[in-house]
Amino acid sequence: xxxxxQQSTYWLAFLLLGLVLSCSPEHNEANQEESTSFPNxxxxxxxxxxxxxxxxxxxNLPSFGDSTVxxxxxxxxxxxxxxxxxxxxxxxxxxxxxASIITGMYANHIGASHMRTGPWYNDxxxxxxVEQYSQRLPEGVVSYEAVPxxxxxxxxxxxxxxxxxCTNNSKQDxxxxxxxxxxxxxxxxxxxxxxxxGQPFFAVFNFGVTHESRIWAKAEDSLWVAxxxxxxxxxYLPDTEVGRRDVRRMYSNIxxxxxxxxxxxxxxxxDGLLDSTIIFWYSDHxxxxxxxxxxxxxxxxxxxxxxxxxxxxxxxxxxxxMVSFIDLAPTVLSLVGLAPxxxxxxxxxxxxxxxxxxxxxxxxxxxxFDGKPDRIRSVxxxxxSALLHAGEAHVSRRAVSPTATHYAGAxxxxxxxxxxxxxxxxxxxxxxxxxxx
Numbered sequence: 001x002x003x004x005x006q007q008s009t010y011w012l013a014f015l016l017l018g019l020v021l022s023c024s025p026e027h028n029e030a031n032q033e034e035s036t037s038f039p040n041x042x043x044x045x046x047x048x049x050x051x052x053x054x055x056x057x058x059x060n061l062p063s064f065g066d067s068t069v070x071x072x073x074x075x076x077x078x079x080x081x082x083x084x085x086x087x088x089x090x091x092x093x094x095x096x097x098x099a100s101i102i103t104g105m106y107a108n109h110i111g112a113s114h115m116r117t118g119p120w121y122n123d124x125x126x127x128x129x130v131e132q133y134s135q136r137l138p139e140g141v142v143s144y145e146a147v148p149x150x151x152x153x154x155x156x157x158x159x160x161x162x163x164x165x166c167t168n169n170s171k172q173d174x175x176x177x178x179x180x181x182x183x184x185x186x187x188x189x190x191x192x193x194x195x196x197x198g199q200p201f202f203a204v205f206n207f208g209v210t211h212e213s214r215i216w217a218k219a220e221d222s223l224w225v226a227x228x229x230x231x232x233x234x235x236y237l238p239d240t241e242v243g244r245r246d247v248r249r250m251y252s253n254i255x256x257x258x259x260x261x262x263x264x265x266x267x268x269x270x271d272g273l274l275d276s277t278i279i280f281w282y283s284d285h286x287x288x289x290x291x292x293x294x295x296x297x298x299x300x301x302x303x304x305x306x307x308x309x310x311x312x313x314x315x316x317x318x319x320x321x322m323v324s325f326i327d328l329a330p331t332v333l334s335l336v337g338l339a340p341x342x343x344x345x346x347x348x349x350x351x352x353x354x355x356x357x358x359x360x361x362x363x364x365x366x367x368x369f370d371g372k373p374d375r376i377r378s379v380x381x382x383x384x385s386a387l388l389h390a391g392e393a394h395v396s397r398r399a400v401s402p403t404a405t406h407y408a409g410a411x412x413x414x415x416x417x418x419x420x421x422x423x424x425x426x427x428x429x430x431x432x433x434x435x436x437x
Contacts, residue, residue: 038321039082039314040350041278041335047310048192048277049332050268051204052261053171055094055211056293057283059304060254068232069225069251073262074306077281078316081308085320088362088380089285092300093293093369095120097285097325099146099175102154104329104344106365112146112175114368115294120145123177138371146175152343154182155329156202162338164202165195171206191267202332205264210253212288215246223248224255234299236291250288278335279308296364296378296387298398307350320382323349324362 041047060066063078064085091097093115096107107113119125119133134143154174156166160181167190168183178186185194192201208214223229231247233239261281268274286292286300293300305323327349330340334351347355364378377388386395 038319039309039317040354041309041313043310045276046200046337047335048200048273049202049335050264050277050279051202052207052264052279052281053204054207054257054261054281054283056285056288057210057254057257057303058287058292058299059302060251060287061304063306064304066232068229069255071254071258073258073265074281077261077265077279077306077308080312080315081279081306082314083318084305084307084323085318086362086380086382087282087303087305087323088364089301089303089325090362090364091325092285092295092364092366094284095173095175096365096367098171098173100325101284101328102156102174103148103152104155104326104340104346105148105152106326106345106363107146107175108365108367109345110146110148110152111144112148113365115370117146117175118143120172120174120176122172125177141368141371145177148176149343152341154179155333156183157181158333158338158341159202159336160184162336163199164336165192165199167191167201167203169203169205171208191264192271192273200336205261207257207260209260210250210257210283210288212293214253215249215288218249218253219245224252234289234291236299237289246289253288275310277310279306281306294366294369296366296376298380298385301364301378301380321349322359322362322380322382324359 060068061071061078062069062075063071063083089097090100091107091113095116096113099105099107099110099112103110111117119129130143137143156164156168157179160166165184166182168186169190170186170188172178172186183190190203191205192203195201225248227248229248229251231244231251233243233247237243237247265274265279268277268279282305283303286295286298286303291297291299324346326344326346328346330344330346330348330353331350333340334348334353337352339353340346340348347359349355360381362380364380366374366376368374375389379386379388383398384395385398386393388394
């Protein structure tokens with residue numbers, strides 16, 4: 001528990017940190033050279049929207065500079081869409097991140113930043129499970145259900161009120177039980193099939209194969225990559241056979257996820273909905289290896305996002321604006337013509353109600369993990385990563401090479417699913433030269 005003096009010291013350090021960032025030459029230069037042009041779709045119809053959400057995934061993809069494995073589905077999506085190079089989760093672990101996504105608010109704004117507040121994996125948790133969960137907690141830590149402000153809603157409730165058919169397939173984990181009016185269907189079979197004829201839809205699909213737990217749960221399974229695949233081991237992990245085995249499994253799971261995403265997009269294409277749908281693919285936070293998820297380094301909070309717009313508008317482009325998870329809910333509302341809500345912490349980065357000013361920073365927070373209390377805050381700019389822990393600020397500058405190359409696919413497979421072997425990799429090349437902090 002922080003005393004008032006400790007809290008004052010904490011916030012004083014945070015203010016000083018902001019001063020350091022605002023005085024940075026690179027920051028001031030970025031202010032002067034801010035681009036006024038960015039992809040924003042122009043549509044004359046009410047779009048469908050789908051979210052394809054991979055768990056525990058850092059930018060280890062060809063379309064983001066890592067050519068270790070090929071990902072035909074995501075590479076085609078990137079070639080036909082826009083890659084977002086500065087997309088950050090506000091919280092580096094599942095439940096707090098999902099709380100921010102579904103509300104458009106920081107999890108620590110609504111009492112949802114601890115991992116976890118309770119066993120709210122879904123809305124049907126029996127009392128005995130809650131009791132068992134509470135008994136496992138250390139002394140002084142209690143289980144509770146986060147309570148957003150009375151005027152706040154799960155943003156899908158606004159979509160449903162506007163006539164959208166909303167489905168979730170099927171992870172919840174919002175730090176509170178879902179509201180009864182959040183989804184038309186919420187199950188591992190849910191998708192757009194049951195909507196009324198011509199009804200627009202919003203559909204979420206979650207892909208758990210890349211989750212941290214699958215590193216060891218699938219340890220004895222066959223690989224989707226060569227057993228001797230040469231894999232890059234992050235400099236903060238031991239380059240041993242055990243380390244390489246886990247990294248190899250991570251890349252194998254990425255390829256499996258890519259195929260699963262392809263199956264959803266194949267169905268969308270077969271139903272004739274591809275070019276009436278805005279497709280988001282992104283990850284819920286950083287990767288599954290040590291020093292990735294749960295931490296506020298780039299490896300824990302910087303994640304890949306690809307958006308494909310109907311008609312392949314802005315195909316192959318990249319967007320380097322600063323975007324946070326808290327911006328997702330207001331952006332979806334904006335894309336369907338609904339004004340984002342004033343209580344939301346985020347701002348729409350696309351659509352009719354796109355933000356008038358681009359943010360120079362994104363913020364992150366991490367608090368208790370199970371029984372281990374912590375209190376870390378972060379500020380990210382394009383050039384600087386700054387962390388505040390126990391009243392001490394730690395600032396690092398990103399070394400981004402001016403010759404760093406991003407790649408756009410020149411070849412696309414005929415369909416989104418498992419590729420024809422003749423097509424080869426859609427994206428290839430040298431890894432982006434960037435120091436990961």
